[in-house]
Amino acid sequence: MMSTLSPEEQFAQERKERLDAYARDKDFQSLSHQWLQQSMASKYVYNFDWLGRPIIQYPQDMWAVQELIWRVRPDLIIETGIAHGGSLVLSASMLALLDMCDAIEAGTMLDARASQRKVLGVDIDIRAHNLSAVEAHPMASRIQMIQGSSVDGAVVQQVHQVAKNYSRVLVFLDSMHTHDHVLAELEAYAPLVSSGSYCVVFDTFVEDMPHGFFCDRPWDVGNSPKTAVQQFLSGNDDFLVDKDMESKLMITVAPGGYLQRR
Numbered sequence: 444m445m446s447t448l449s450p451e452e453q454f455a456q457e458r459k460e461r462l463d464a465y466a467r468d469k470d471f472q473s474l475s476h477q478w479l480q481q482s483m484a485s486k487y488v489y490n491f492d493w494l495g496r497p498i499i500q501y502p503q504d505m506w507a508v509q510e511l512i513w514r515v516r517p518d519l520i521i522e523t524g525i526a527h528g529g530s531l532v533l534s535a536s537m538l539a540l541l542d543m544c545d546a547i548e549a550g551t552m553l554d555a556r557a558s559q560r561k562v563l564g565v566d567i568d569i570r571a572h573n574l575s576a577v578e579a580h581p582m583a584s585r586i587q588m589i590q591g592s593s594v595d596g597a598v599v600q601q602v603h604q605v606a607k608n609y610s611r612v613l614v615f616l617d618s619m620h621t622h623d624h625v626l627a628e629l630e631a632y633a634p635l636v637s638s639g640s641y642c643v644v645f646d647t648f649v650e651d652m653p654h655g656f657f658c659d660r661p662w663d664v665g666n667s668p669k670t671a672v673q674q675f676l677s678g679n680d681d682f683l684v685d686k687d688m689e690s691k692l693m694i695t696v697a698p699g700g701y702l703q704r705r
């Protein structure tokens with residue numbers, strides 16, 4: 444029988460069928476899990492830069508971030524956990540591309556410095572060399588940083604104050620990966636996520652590693668971002684897990700952590 448689908452619909456359908464097959468493919472999942480564990484043990488996550496700044500992420504998840512930013516077209520991205528600033532610069536550079544695309548679509552001149560689109564980062568310890576490097580980066584005009592704990596009441600209030608001026612908000616949580624901390628971050632920042640947008644909780648994979656894998660860290664199996672997400676979702680119907688995202692990535696530090704707001 445002749446297909447009534449357009450070529451684009453056909454391509455999307457084939458992709459969806461492929462992702463559903465990956466979600467059932469225990470061998471592929473096991474291999475991916477094994478690779479994630481070995482690469483984590485080898486500190487692979489520290490190998491990458493974005494526009495010159497170290498980014499402590501897997502390239503696969505950053506590809507997902509790019510897809511989400513295009514899908515949501517946010518005007519504000521809130522990030523907890525700055526480290527060297529690579530993820531802030533990535534978000535800021537994607538917002539710059541969105542501005543460029545808006546200008547092309549509208550047939551107007553691009554005035555990058557006039558853009559309202561912004562990244563707001565929070566970190567308890569912004570090291571002086573990282574602060575000055577981010578401040579000197581060409582993307583700096585789009586980046587605002589707050590130093591303090593992401594669950595401190597005054598910091599949360601400051602973030603909410605900034606967010607009042609924006610309508611499409613995307614949130615990335617990547618700071619302290621203990622259960623209580625991530626749960627408190629979810630309670631503080633998930634309400635800021637706009638409908639259809641995402642709150643991405645990184646490092647949920649901790650729950651899937653062997654007990655004691657992070658022997659020098661306060662998080663472990665049973666005390667991880669994934670247990671926080673599970674508790675958060677048990678009392679919250681506003682978000683659902685985007686399972687297709689982890690199926691397509693196969694290798695991700697955020698399984699069950701791509702949360703989309705209804």
Ligand SMILES: C[S@@+](CC[C@H](N)C(=O)[O-])C[C@H]1O[C@@H](n2cnc3c(N)ncnc32)[C@H](O)[C@@H]1O
Nearest residue numbers: 498499524525526530566567592593617618619
């Ligand atoms: C994994 S790194 C962030 C990596 C960064 N998002 C990137 O992609 O390059 C975690 C960061 O969380 C910060 N952090 C730890 N505890 C925190 C807290 N209570 N509040 C805010 N940030 C915290 C650390 O200082 C560290 O810079």
